Amino acid sequence: MSIKSLTFLLFVFVVFCLYFAVQKTNLQKIVLLAAGLVCMAAMSSIAATALVILLALCIYGIALSMEKLIQKNGSAGTKTAKNQGRGLLLLGAFLDIGLLLYFKFFQNTYVLLQNYFATKHITLAELVVPIGLSYYTLALYGYLSDIYHKKYPAEKSFLLFLTYVTYFPAIIEGPINLYQKLAPQFRERHSFDGNRIVMGLQRCLWGYFKKVVIADRIGILVMGILQDDTAVGPLVFYAMVLYSFQIYTDFSGGIDVIMGISEILDIKLTENFRSPLVSSNVTEYWARWHMSLGAFMEKYIYYPIALNRKVMKISKKISNKYLSKAFSSALASFVVFVIVGIWHGTGWNYVVYGLYQAVFVAGAVLLTPLYKRMKGVLHIDDTTLKWRVFTILRTFVILVFGRILIKSANLQQAGALLQRMFADANPHALFDGTIYQFGLDYKNVFLMYACIALVIIVDILHERGVHFRELLMRQGIVFRYVIYYAAVFSIIVFGIYGPEFHSADFIYQAF
Numbered sequence: 293m294s295i296k297s298l299t300f301l302l303f304v305f306v307v308f309c310l311y312f313a314v315q316k317t318n319l320q321k322i323v324l325l326a327a328g329l330v331c332m333a334a335m336s337s338i339a340a341t342a343l344v345i346l347l348a349l350c351i352y353g354i355a356l357s358m359e360k361l362i363q364k365n366g367s368a369g370t371k372t373a374k375n376q377g378r379g380l381l382l383l384g385a386f387l388d389i390g391l392l393l394y395f396k397f398f399q400n401t402y403v404l405l406q407n408y409f410a411t412k413h414i415t416l417a418e419l420v421v422p423i424g425l426s427y428y429t430l431a432l433y434g435y436l437s438d439i440y441h442k443k444y445p446a447e448k449s450f451l452l453f454l455t456y457v458t459y460f461p462a463i464i465e466g467p468i469n470l471y472q473k474l475a476p477q478f479r480e481r482h483s484f485d486g487n488r489i490v491m492g493l494q495r496c497l498w499g500y501f502k503k504v505v506i507a508d509r510i511g512i513l514v515m516g517i518l519q520d521d522t523a524v525g526p527l528v529f530y531a532m533v534l535y536s537f538q539i540y541t542d543f544s545g546g547i548d549v550i551m552g553i554s555e556i557l558d559i560k561l562t563e564n565f566r567s568p569l570v571s572s573n574v575t576e577y578w579a580r581w582h583m584s585l586g587a588f589m590e591k592y593i594y595y596p597i598a599l600n601r602k603v604m605k606i607s608k609k610i611s612n613k614y615l616s617k618a619f620s621s622a623l624a625s626f627v628v629f630v631i632v633g634i635w636h637g638t639g640w641n642y643v644v645y646g647l648y649q650a651v652f653v654a655g656a657v658l659l660t661p662l663y664k665r666m667k668g669v670l671h672i673d674d675t676t677l678k679w680r681v682f683t684i685l686r687t688f689v690i691l692v693f694g695r696i697l698i699k700s701a702n703l704q705q706a707g708a709l710l711q712r713m714f715a716d717a718n719p720h721a722l723f724d725g726t727i728y729q730f731g732l733d734y735k736n737v738f739l740m741y742a743c744i745a746l747v748i749i750v751d752i753l754h755e756r757g758v759h760f761r762e763l764l765m766r767q768g769i770v771f772r773y774v775i776y777y778a779a780v781f782s783i784i785v786f787g788i789y790g791p792e793f794h795s796a797d798f799i800y801q802a803f
Contacts, residue, residue: 293334295464295549296504303331304553307460311557312484321455321478324557328458332423335464340422347391348450348457351432354384355439355446362442377440384436392429395421396638424463426635430588432457435471437592444472452478459559461550465543467564467584474561482558487765492555494761497779499548504787506743507542509736510534512788516730518699518709525716527726528709532692535699537744540568543582562587567751572683574652574690578629585635589628597624614661622654629653636698641706645697652690739786 293299307327311320333341361377409415439446447453456475517523517531547564554561562584571577578586597603598620607619633646656663667674674683696713700706721727728734750760764772 293331295546296500303327303334308556311482315481315483318481320482321452324459324478325451325455328455328460328463331460332458332463335423337420340420343391344422344425344428344458345454347388347429347432348454350387351384351436352447352450352453354380354387355436356448358384358436359439359446362440381436381440385433388429388432388436392425395425396634424465427466427468428457428463430468430585431470434588434592438470438472447471447475461553461557461559462561464550465546466550466582467547467562468588469562469584470588474559477559485558488558489556491761491765492552494764494776495552495555496549497552497776497783499545499550499552500783500787501779502541502545502548502747504783506740506747507538507545508788509732509740509743509786510538510541512731513727513737513740514538516732517727520730521712523721523730524712525714525721526719527721528713529692530722530727532696532699532713534740536688536692536695537747539695541747567755569688569748569751570684570755571687572680573656573687574649575656577687577691578632578649578653585632589632593628593631594624597627615658618657618660622657625657626650626654639702641697641700641703644703644706645694648694648697 293303307323310323314320314323329341329345332344358377358380361374361380406415438444447456452475455478456469456471459469459474462469462474514531514535517527523531544565551561551563564582564584566580566583568577568580571580600620603620603623607616610616610619627650629650630643630646632649633642633644636642636645666672672679674680696709697703697706700709725734727737732740753760764775
């Protein structure tokens, strides 16, 4: 079941009807729990769903036990209880993150077991990765860490805790929802609100438009160019530029659908994007892109490293005053982005992708005085529009080259793609009609350009405080519904469908 399918839309409609049918009772969280389990089983398997339930049960029990030990330590001050509490935290982290790492790095061991038992005429079932594992495992680690540090009490209701873990819109591709922001909403009663539902449907429409009209259309051209070894030089760079727009409209489109469904249900999720296309440096980009992952990394990885006593001692030994202050921040940034790279996928190409991002982020911290000095020497006014445009384009190009690593299956393929990019410097192929040979005719290419321009304009206006959904709600009903029908028909007419191009999965589901 894909969130693009009619089956999923029917599933959401049934959940919607049941959810508001019981709005005057305490059964809404039961509806959401059932929906989450059904959705997880349909998108992965019953066995994978059972594994997630078992993980949730383990984390739930560990958190309660850890809380008791911490309370005992607080009243008696025993070192033993404190050590036991830390031991439980490590156990929970081992089970939680260990499961994620297994599915990311060690699935081949299961294949070896299958082959071994096959020689004994014993068949092992196929191993199916639970949907959304990369998202809720991080959230569960954050939950355990917060319980250990006494940020809030451990959840006493396992049903509510399981509802939080399996909340069906968020298990598909995030965002990463921390317990203290999401779980309390499941205790509340949520009533039917027409305006809120219309606003949620608006966001769903925009998300589907970005996915099936823009991202999947771009994907045809990108695939056509990159899979043709005769396409070299500017054509390859052009494809990677388009891939940057593809991955943005694909991921943000999926998040828009998820956020829209949650808005209909009156459940507020963490925003995941804030106009990343207008970022003027890599650090700002990561503050605007996949914001829930950034917030998690900042809280649970960055600050624990930057404020670590041993790291602070090392930084004090550095003679240069600025570098002494910046060292812990740069080191923490470096570690964070290496982890971010590994989080995105297995293989050395993802490790190098993380290192690539880390160099720019940590380098910006360490080299800030040099940048300021250079601006002064070159008399650069960084408040001008032309400088802002230059920095945005510079950042975009840096990111384009970085995405070669995650578009490729491995480092060897990434190197070959980079070599193809610089094999020819002839730009005529971009203008002589050559690009129409890779899966899209000129009408579809023109539509693609128009849609990309629309996304850029919307991002710029959104950054300036213009919110189209709210603006549209203030218009007359006739105008509003003309726009709604136009959006629906544009998705139906211009969307990419058909057996020859399978686009059921969103790119970030694989991460």
